[in-house]
Amino acid sequence: MLDRNKRILIVGLGLMGGSYAMALSRQGYSVSAITLNRSDIDYALERRMIVSGSTEPDPTLIGAADIIVFALYPTVFVEWIKAHQGLFRPGTLITDVTGVKSSVVEQVQSILRDDVEYIAAHPMAGRERSGVEYSDDGVFRGANYIVTPTEKNTREAIDACCELGRVLGFSRISELSPAEHDEMIAFLSQLTHCIAVTLMTCNEREGLEKYTGDSFRDLTRISKINDVMWSELFLLNRDALLRQMDSFAEEFARFRGYLESGDREAMQKVMRDAGARRALFDKK
Amino acid sequence: MLDRNKRILIVGLGLMGGSYAMALSRQGYSVSAITLNRSDIDYALERRMIVSGSTEPDPTLIGAADIIVFALYPTVFVEWIKAHQGLFRPGTLITDVTGVKSSVVEQVQSILRDDVEYIAAHPMAGRERSGVEYSDDGVFRGANYIVTPTEKNTREAIDACCELGRVLGFSRISELSPAEHDEMIAFLSQLTHCIAVTLMTCNEREGLEKYTGDSFRDLTRISKINDVMWSELFLLNRDALLRQMDSFAEEFARFRGYLESGDREAMQKVMRDAGARRALFDKK
Numbered sequence: 227m228l229d230r231n232k233r234i235l236i237v238g239l240g241l242m243g244g245s246y247a248m249a250l251s252r253q254g255y256s257v258s259a260i261t262l263n264r265s266d267i268d269y270a271l272e273r274r275m276i277v278s279g280s281t282e283p284d285p286t287l288i289g290a291a292d293i294i295v296f297a298l299y300p301t302v303f304v305e306w307i308k309a310h311q312g313l314f315r316p317g318t319l320i321t322d323v324t325g326v327k328s329s330v331v332e333q334v335q336s337i338l339r340d341d342v343e344y345i346a347a348h349p350m351a352g353r354e355r356s357g358v359e360y361s362d363d364g365v366f367r368g369a370n371y372i373v374t375p376t377e378k379n380t381r382e383a384i385d386a387c388c389e390l391g392r393v394l395g396f397s398r399i400s401e402l403s404p405a406e407h408d409e410m411i412a413f414l415s416q417l418t419h420c421i422a423v424t425l426m427t428c429n430e431r432e433g434l435e436k437y438t439g440d441s442f443r444d445l446t447r448i449s450k451i452n453d454v455m456w457s458e459l460f461l462l463n464r465d466a467l468l469r470q471m472d473s474f475a476e477e478f479a480r481f482r483g484y485l486e487s488g489d490r491e492a493m494q495k496v497m498r499d500a501g502a503r504r505a506l507f508d509k510k
Numbered sequence: 511m512l513d514r515n516k517r518i519l520i521v522g523l524g525l526m527g528g529s530y531a532m533a534l535s536r537q538g539y540s541v542s543a544i545t546l547n548r549s550d551i552d553y554a555l556e557r558r559m560i561v562s563g564s565t566e567p568d569p570t571l572i573g574a575a576d577i578i579v580f581a582l583y584p585t586v587f588v589e590w591i592k593a594h595q596g597l598f599r600p601g602t603l604i605t606d607v608t609g610v611k612s613s614v615v616e617q618v619q620s621i622l623r624d625d626v627e628y629i630a631a632h633p634m635a636g637r638e639r640s641g642v643e644y645s646d647d648g649v650f651r652g653a654n655y656i657v658t659p660t661e662k663n664t665r666e667a668i669d670a671c672c673e674l675g676r677v678l679g680f681s682r683i684s685e686l687s688p689a690e691h692d693e694m695i696a697f698l699s700q701l702t703h704c705i706a707v708t709l710m711t712c713n714e715r716e717g718l719e720k721y722t723g724d725s726f727r728d729l730t731r732i733s734k735i736n737d738v739m740w741s742e743l744f745l746l747n748r749d750a751l752l753r754q755m756d757s758f759a760e761e762f763a764r765f766r767g768y769l770e771s772g773d774r775e776a777m778q779k780v781m782r783d784a785g786a787r788r789a790l791f792d793k794k
Contacts, residue, residue, distance in 0.1 A: 350723035370721055400720050410721050413713050418725040420765055421705060426784035428761035429697050429754070435790045436684050437654055437694050439634035441702040441732045442791070448725045449788045453781035457774045464769060470713070471766050475759065477712035481704055482755050485748060490741045497737035500710035504733045506719045507726070 228389040230254050235291035236276070237306065239266045241353060242323045243297030244361030247275040249394045252363065258287050266358045275361065288313040293390070296322040299455055300330050300462055307334055316341040321387050323349050325411065325455075326463045327374045327404035335378050345379050345387040348372045348407065349396065350415075354450040363395060368509045371396035374404045412466035417474055419456060420467070422449040512673040514538050519575035520560070521590065523550045525637060526607045527581030528645030531559040533678045536647065542571050550642045559645065572597040577674070580606040583739055584614045584746055591618055600625040605671055607633050609695065609739075610746045611658045611688035619662050629663050629671040632656045632691065633680065634699075638734040647679060652793045655680035658688045696750035701758055703740060704751070706733040 234250055236243045239261035247257045247270055259270060259279040267279035280287055288294070288310070296303045303322060320342060324330050331346045338344050351369040353360055371391035375384045384401070391399045402410065426449040460467055484492040518534055520527045523545035531541045531554055543554060543563040551563035564571055572594070580587045587606060604626060608614050615630045622628055635653040637644055655675035659668045668685070675683045686694065710733040744751055768776040
């Protein structure tokens with residue numbers, strides 16, 4: 227178990243940072259936060275999600291932390307490290323929630339002080355909302371948590387990061403290299419967001435909501451997207467996402483061909499394969 | 511209100527026929543069923559979803575019905591009418607749950623006896639299952655119900671069909687022409703199923719379920735598809751579905767272009783438009 231006396235600092239108190247704070251405080255950890263808006267800190271203090279907070283990179287809060295979780299946009303995270311890493315106490319463990327890994331992990335590990343360690347992680351959970359007021363640590367239940375170590379990481383730090391995932395309430399903890407992670411996420415998460423957004427904008431007919439069923443609602447739920455964050459994530463993982471978009475488009479065109487030529491057998495086989503494979507993805 | 515003394519016969523006791531039977535019996539109607547398997551009738555009798563049933567086109571059951579709901583595959587529905595319409599009592603109201611309309615409505619209305627009326631409807635609700643044992647009339651709550659009259663229909667029959675939708679528990683009842691319905695459904699329902707199936711078959715890497723988040727689960731839930739029924743529905747609505755697949759593919763390629771050229775502004779605009787439009791589709 228992750229030692230209950232560890233002091234944890236969250237940098238960036240949005241939906242994800244807030245959900246981490248909520249889960250960790252509930253487990254008895256002492257959690258602090260640094261975030262831009264005073265109102266977000268007040269919100270979290272009132273609900274006992276944190277015990278202290280600051281809108282500035284407060285040297286006392288940073289120096290007191292054993293573990294610091296960065297829940298910022300990727301580019302902001304890298305800039306923050308450059309600007310304020312002098313304030314870390316030697317031995318601090320740094321982790322994050324960033325949705326792309328290769329570019330971020332390489333940049334941060336190359337500039338980071340030698341006496342602190344950064345072990346990256348990606349919590350595969352979220353909501354189609356942003357802001358600390360939508361925090362909900364229930365989203366971690368049944369969800370996957372991916373740790374992405376490099377050769378610069380120690381086994382000790384990797385294990386502590388996995389433990390953090392368990393304490394947060396994730397159901398399955400895995401390890402992947404940053405590159406494997408990014409290819410996976412391009413398919414499982416980024417491609418699905420591209421599809422949802424496209425589906426929502428490719429037919430402008432009015433009144434469709436009067437006729438829709440749940441399938442359309444399901445496929446477009448995630449189209450309520452944080453446009454600033456997701457466009458940044460897409461661009462940071464551009465090559466992998468383009469590859470996944472192309473392989474989807476190719477398979478989609480193949481299915482279209484079966485329909486056009488009236489190849490019922492071929493369509494049915496794809497449908498049966500899809501259904502069988504989908505069973506693997508049911509929540510346990 | 512639809513007269514509580516109306517006797518209703520369901521032909522085809524699968525997921526949808528069973529859910530109709532469940533809802534109507536709960537509302538106090540006398541419901542019978544004709545379906546292929548004795549075990550499905552026994553299942554429904556035990557749970558008081560029906561009061562009587564037969565595996566044959568029983569003249570007594572058919573002659574006693576005021577309203578007959580066909581919950582069969584489209585081609586089977588048309589064949590059934592051809593073979594057994596001699597058994598209808600004059601004045602019987604025929605309706606259905608078929609997922610495509612133009613081809614089915616035209617065929618049935620052109621062969622049907624003059625002294626009975628067929629008014630088509632499409633309940634926009636379902637589950638990623640088939641079989642009477644998955645019946646659930648809860649799926650009608652908050653859902654849309656579309657009646658698709660033609661110039662052959664009387665206002666009286668259209669109103670009765672709308673009333674049936676209300677009795678079943680649907681939240682929004684609309685009328686569309688069969689052609690409008692099919693174009694709409696090609697987009698809202700058939701295209702989404704094509705996408706889900708494609709997403710499930712375009713990446714065969716093993717172990718993806720260990721890393722997935724809810725977005726991929728949401729977009730592929732409906733890929734557990736009844737391959738026989740859906741391939742039939744796709745083929746009966748081929749032209750409309752091909753048009754919708756093409757407009758999706760075109761918009762998807764446009765978004766891919768923004769990503770490839772690094773046009774962050776354009777990506778963000780599409781995302782913002784998508785999110786704003788999606789708000790219309792939230793369940794009331």
